[in-house]
Each structure stands twice: as C-alpha cells, then as structure tokens.
Amino acid sequence: MLTDKTREEARQIIARYPKARSALLPMLHLVQSEDGYVSPEGITLCAEELGLTKAEVGAVATFYTMYRRKPAGTYHVGVCTNTLCAVLGGDAILDSLKDHLGIGHNETTDDGTVSLEHIECNAACDFAPVVMVNWEFYDNQTPTSARELVDGCRAGNPPAPTRGASSLCTFKQMERVLAGFPDGRANEGVQAGPPSLVGLKLAQQRGDTAPAYPDGTTPGAEKPKQQEADAQ
Amino acid sequence: MTFTPVLSAGWGDSDSFTLDGYTRRGGYDALTKALAMDPDALISLVKESGLRGRGGAGFPTGMKWGFIPQGDGKPHYLVVNADESEPGTCKDIPLMLANPHVLVEGVAISSYAIRANHAFIYVRGEVTHVVRRLQQAVADAYDAGHLGKNIAGSGYDLDVVVHAGAGAYICGEETALLDSLEGYRGQPRLRPPFPATHGLYGAPTVINNVESIASVPAIVLGGAEWFASMGTEKSKGFTLYSLSGHVRNPGQFEGPLGLTLRQLLDLSGGMREGRTLKFWTPGGSSTPILTDAHLDVPLDYEAVGAAGSMLGTKALQCFDDTTCVVRAVLRWTEFYAHESCGKCTPCREGTYWMVQILARLEAGDGTEEDLATLLDTCDNILGRAFCALGDGATSPITSAIQYFRDEFVQHMTGKGCPFDPVASTVFAAASS
Numbered sequence: 001m002l003t004d005k006t007r008e009e010a011r012q013i014i015a016r017y018p019k020a021r022s023a024l025l026p027m028l029h030l031v032q033s034e035d036g037y038v039s040p041e042g043i044t045l046c047a048e049e050l051g052l053t054k055a056e057v058g059a060v061a062t063f064y065t066m067y068r069r070k071p072a073g074t075y076h077v078g079v080c081t082n083t084l085c086a087v088l089g090g091d092a093i094l095d096s097l098k099d100h101l102g103i104g105h106n107e108t109t110d111d112g113t114v115s116l117e118h119i120e121c122n123a124a125c126d127f128a129p130v131v132m133v134n135w136e137f138y139d140n141q142t143p144t145s146a147r148e149l150v151d152g153c154r155a156g157n158p159p160a161p162t163r164g165a166s167s168l169c170t171f172k173q174m175e176r177v178l179a180g181f182p183d184g185r186a187n188e189g190v191q192a193g194p195p196s197l198v199g200l201k202l203a204q205q206r207g208d209t210a211p212a213y214p215d216g217t218t219p220g221a222e223k224p225k226q227q228e229a230d231a232q
Numbered sequence: 233m234t235f236t237p238v239l240s241a242g243w244g245d246s247d248s249f250t251l252d253g254y255t256r257r258g259g260y261d262a263l264t265k266a267l268a269m270d271p272d273a274l275i276s277l278v279k280e281s282g283l284r285g286r287g288g289a290g291f292p293t294g295m296k297w298g299f300i301p302q303g304d305g306k307p308h309y310l311v312v313n314a315d316e317s318e319p320g321t322c323k324d325i326p327l328m329l330a331n332p333h334v335l336v337e338g339v340a341i342s343s344y345a346i347r348a349n350h351a352f353i354y355v356r357g358e359v360t361h362v363v364r365r366l367q368q369a370v371a372d373a374y375d376a377g378h379l380g381k382n383i384a385g386s387g388y389d390l391d392v393v394v395h396a397g398a399g400a401y402i403c404g405e406e407t408a409l410l411d412s413l414e415g416y417r418g419q420p421r422l423r424p425p426f427p428a429t430h431g432l433y434g435a436p437t438v439i440n441n442v443e444s445i446a447s448v449p450a451i452v453l454g455g456a457e458w459f460a461s462m463g464t465e466k467s468k469g470f471t472l473y474s475l476s477g478h479v480r481n482p483g484q485f486e487g488p489l490g491l492t493l494r495q496l497l498d499l500s501g502g503m504r505e506g507r508t509l510k511f512w513t514p515g516g517s518s519t520p521i522l523t524d525a526h527l528d529v530p531l532d533y534e535a536v537g538a539a540g541s542m543l544g545t546k547a548l549q550c551f552d553d554t555t556c557v558v559r560a561v562l563r564w565t566e567f568y569a570h571e572s573c574g575k576c577t578p579c580r581e582g583t584y585w586m587v588q589i590l591a592r593l594e595a596g597d598g599t600e601e602d603l604a605t606l607l608d609t610c611d612n613i614l615g616r617a618f619c620a621l622g623d624g625a626t627s628p629i630t631s632a633i634q635y636f637r638d639e640f641v642q643h644m645t646g647k648g649c650p651f652d653p654v655a656s657t658v659f660a661a662a663s664s
Contacts, residue, residue: 063400063417064397083564123324136361163361164361186367191249192244195483208234210236213454219450223256
C-alpha cells in the first residue's frame with residue numbers, strides 16, 4: 001500500500017537527478033516494491049509528483065517488461081527461453097514448471113507465492129540453462145532442480161541464489177533495491193561463479209599474464225604490502 | 233597465443249568486488265595518475281591506444297570522446313551502457329559482479345577527460361545482485377574520496393548515479409537508452425544530431441559500454457603503446473571472450489583481440505563429448521551465424537567482417553549437431569519481435585510476420601515460397617529500419633538460410649522437425 005512514506009521516498013528519487021522526469025523508472029520500481037505491480041494508485045502518485053498525466057506515466061509503464069499489470073508472486077520465477085538456454089534445456093524447464101505449478105506464462109499460483117514467466121537472455125549464457133527468481137541468478141538448472149526451487153519458494157524456504165545474496169529476498173524487497181534503496185546485502189554471496197573463472201584459471205595454469213606495465217608491474221597483480229615497499 | 237587477464241585478473245579473490253580487494257591490486261592508482269593529467273591528454277591517450285567500443289559496434293572510444301565540444305558552457309554527461317541484453321552476451325554482468333570498482337574508476341577517469349560532472353550507470357534491472365554491488369561500490373568510492381566533491385584534492389567534482397532499467401533490450405541502443413534515462417519509453421532518436429552534441433537533456437554526452445570504460449584505468453597505467461601491443465593491426469588491446477553453448481567448459485576468457493574460436497575451443501576442452509560444432513555466433517544473435525568453416529577466422533573487427541559477420545560482443549554461442557537451426561532462428565526472431573520498440577514500420581511489422589513464417593516452417597507447414605518471402609522481408613528491413621535492432625533481426629535468418637537452406641527444406645519435405653530437442657539439452661544423457 002502506498003503511504004506518505006512512499007511519496008517521501010519518491011521525492012528522494014527525484015532529488016537524485018538533474019531533471020525530475022528521469023526518476024520515473026525508479027519510481028515505478030518503488031511502486032512495485034509496495035504494491036507488487038504498477039497499481040493505479042502508483043501511476044497517480046508518479047503523475048502527481050512529476051507533473052505528468054496518468055496517460056504519460058501509463059505509456060511508459062506499459063513499455064517495459066519488468067513493470068507488471070497484476071501482482072507478482074512473492075517469488076517471481078523467470079525461465080530463460082531465448083535460443084541458447086532454450087536449446088540447452090530452458091524449454092524443458094519451463095514446460096516442467098508450468099505442469100508442476102499448474103500455471104502458465106505471466107500467471108500466479110492461487111496462494112500468491114509464485115508467479116512464472118519466460119524471460120529473454122539474462123546475460124548468463126555460460127551458466128545455461130538459467131532460471132531467475134526475483135532477478136537473482138539460479139545457474140545451471142535442470143527440470144528437477146527447478147521444481148525443487150519452486151517447491152522451496154512455495155514452502156517459504158527457497159534455496160539461496162547461485163550468484164546473489166546469501167538468501168532469497170521477496171519480489172517487493174528486490175524492487176526496493178532497483179528503486180535505488182540499497183538493502184545492505186552487496187557483500188553477500190560469491191564474487192564469481194565457476195564459468196566466470198575458467199579463462200583466468202587456464203591463464204594461470206599456462207603461466208599467461210598480460211604484458212607488464214612500463215613500470216614493470218603486472219596488470220592487476222597484488223601490490224607489495226606497505227612494509228615490504230618501505231623496506232625496498 | 234597468450235591469455236592476457238587484466239579486467240579479470242583479480243576475479244579469483246573472494247573479496248574482488250570490495251574497495252579493499254580492488255585497492256590491494258592497484259585499484260584507483262590510475263585515477264590519481266589521471267587527475268594529474270590534462271583532460272585533453274587523456275582523450276589523446278585513449279585515441280592513441282586504439283580502444284574500440286566493446287558494446288558491439290567497435291567505434292573508436294577516444295574519437296567518441298573527442299566529439300564532445302569543449303568550453304561550450306553546457307553540462308557534459310557520461311552514461312555507461314550496462315544494459316547488457318544481446319542474446320549470448322554475458323561479459324559485463326560477471327565483470328560488474330566481480331569488480332564493480334574497475335568500472336567506477338573508469339567512470340571517474342572518463343568523466344574527468346570529457347569534463348563531465350555527472351555520470352550515470354544505466355544497468356539492466358534484471359540483475360538484482362549486480363545492482364547491489366554497483367550501489368555499494370559507488371557508495372564506498374564516495375566515502376574513500378574517489379567520487380564526490382574535490383576528488384583527491386584535484387578540484388574536480390563528480391556525481392555518479394546507478395540507474396536500474398526495467399526490461400527492454402532496445403535500451404541498449406544508445407539513443408533509446410537516453411530516452412529511457414530521461415523517463416520516457418525507450419525508443420531510438422533520429423541521428424543527427426548525435427549524442428556528442430545533443431545527448432542527455434540535450435547536452436553533450438558520451439555513452440560507452442561497461443567493458444570499454446573498465447578498460448580505461450589499465451590504459452592510463454600502461455599507456456597507449458602497452459595497450460596496442462596486444463591485439464591485431466586495427467583491433468587493439470585485451471578483451472573478454474564469452475564462450476557458451478554445447479562446449480565442455482563455457483565461461484569468460486580474457487585475451488588479445490584476434491584469437492580464433494579454434495584456439496579457444498582447443499584450449500578450453502572443445503565441444504561436448506562426441507559432438508561437433510554446427511554453427512556459432514561471433515558476437516551475439518545480431519551477428520550473422522558462422523559455421524565450422526570459420527573456426528580459424530581471427531576474432532577482430534576486420535576479419536569477422538570479411539567473413540560475412542560482425543565481431544559484436546565476442547559472445548561465442550556454440551551449437552552442436554543436435555541443434556535444429558530453424559528452431560534456433562525462430563526463437564531469436566521471437567525475441568526481436570518482442571523487443572521491437574514499435575517506432576518504425578519495417579521492424580515492428582517485419583519481425584511480427586517473420587515469426588509467423590518461421591513458426592510455420594518449423595512446424596513443417598512451410599513452402600519454398602515462405603523462404604523467398606522471409607528473405608524478401610529481411611531485404612525490406614535491412615537498412616530501412618530506424619535503428620540497428622531491425623538490421624540485427626535479419627542476421628540470423630539470412631545467414632541460416634545461406635548456410636543451412638537444406639535444413640529448412642528438410643522441414644517441408646519431412647513435414648516437421650527432424651531433430652530431437654531432448655538430445656540438445658545439457659541433461660540429455662541423464663534423461664535418456
């Protein structure tokens with residue numbers, strides 16, 4: 001539900017930008033963080049704060065896929081079915097989840113816990129097939145692992161993302177982060193998944209490095225500790 | 233050949249994304265050095281290095297910076313295009329997850345060079361943890377005095393805003409990104425005028441890809457000659473290659489421009505057991521597909537262009553002989569139809585109808601005439617669409633018909649798809 005606090009936070013977003021209207025996309029994320037979708041009240045709030053008509057706000061909201069016209073589940077599940085993930089198993093995963101949950105694309109389970117959609121490429125092709133929940137990465141999925149994942153969501157104890165926070169937040173909590181209100185969880189989780197490190201490990205095995213900088217140091221190498229540097 | 237980890241050098245550290253982790257490996261030394269230089273000297277340095285935009289188009293980065301009018305009294309802006317959405321492209325997201333600070337440092341140096349006091353990182357919204365890491369990195373950089381007022385006593389001020397998008401591939405097109413950042417539907421703008429003179433809020437603006445900006449600190453530390461010692465004649469420097477698909481070891485590989493797919497496959501373990509490479513993209517789905525006949529094409533802007541495709545983002549999606557090319561192309565075309573912004577007729581209508589025709593072909597109900605119609609439609613989109621999205625939509629179709637026409641015909645004569653989709657999954661062995 002939108003409150004005076006929401007309006008106050010919308011104004012905080014506006015203050016980040018040289019021109020107020022730039023705040024519209026994050027403000028719509030803020031609306032979703034309260035209502036779970038772009039509600040009529042949310043459109044009115046954005047229009048009032050930015051001096052736009054509701055039609056102008058609606059025109060923007062309907063353009064972007066992440067803005068929802070009905071409430072998302074507590075856990076919003078996206079299965080990548082762009083070509084590479086689809087071929088590697090995304091199609092089978094989506095079919096399996098539709099069957100398992102009894103819902104289709106852009107639908108929500110009756111208990112409101114899980115909504116499902118097929119998504120486009122989410123820039124994790126080296127982790128295919130990829131499933132996103134509340135836009136956190138669940139890498140290298142199978143139909144079985146994806147069913148276990150949504151079962152965990154429905155039971156209120158979803159497994160942790162593969163590359164993300166140490167536990168899965170809700171859809172509304174996630175939208176608050178996208179609106180630009182950090183949740184303090186940036187330091188949780190891994191720095192990189194195994195595929196991100198394949199090339200680096202291969203380089204290390206081969207003894208490959210980038211050419212040294214003119215001062216003789218290797219790019220990206222750890223600097224000598226201060227005491228050693230002083231000793232030299 | 234030699235791998236050249238620069239951007240990825242510290243990714244193995246569990247704290248690589250923190251200010252401490254980055255500083256331990258020389259982070260922000262380049263900013264100190266840059267702030268002692270004349271901004272014009274920095275622009276010249278990046279020009280001389282030969283750095284070309286890593287977002288796909290390969291436009292010389294320093295030249296882009298040089299187009300910004302100086303002393304014009306207007307505010308200047310730097311906008312980082314972190315809207316990585318091109319199918320197959322998966323380099324900027326792991327980069328920002330593992331080391332957001334190298335991007336922040338690059339933003340500070342680049343903004344100083346083009347005399348911008350305000351920069352934006354437009355990151356796609358569908359990556360919660362990457363947004364968190366960017367927010368934290370920017371906040372920590374402010375606290376450490378690398379951003380904000382009077383950076384390191386230089387008198388230079390810079391504010392950086394992390395801005396999350398909302399799910400629209402078209403916003404990776406730089407002028408659509410600007411419209412989106414201004415709070416409008418993300419639709420491309422007519423050019424000219426170009427963003428260098430009329431960009432964000434009508435002011436001079438540089439828009440660069442994440443990897444391009446993240447490469448700047450190393451260029452400042454190493455110099456133009458050092459950077460240009462890597463790569464090929466006209467494609468200089470180090471870059472991230474993203475290997476994915478039916479390969480044994482998908483992942484990120486950082487090396488000089490000009491490596492070949494054969495080298496990367498040979499060194500990384502090749503295609504999966506018992507299978508052969510059928511087709512691949514050199515730089516995402518908008519770059520025409522290539523086949524095993526192109527394994528030795530140097531992956532630089534010139535050689536891939538000469539081979540009939542484009543280097544794009546070095547998103548090497550490899551598909552083996554279990555994959556139906558018609559299915560692959562239909563799925564990509566559905567993507568372009570979904571993502572078409574609707575502004576221009578050739579793209580909006582063309583992608584819609586091409587999906588209908590391809591779906592018919594895949595189902596085995598197509599005809600030879602459908603193939604002719606597809607090619608004719610592509611011909612009417614290519615070069616006639618308002619932006620590159622339309623052109624890109626034609627690439628998979630024309631290239632697939634060029635190399636695999638027989639397979640399209642096979643779908644007609646056999647009244648359906650001859651491939652088993654289960655065989656192409658990664659869990660095929662387990663489920664068979």
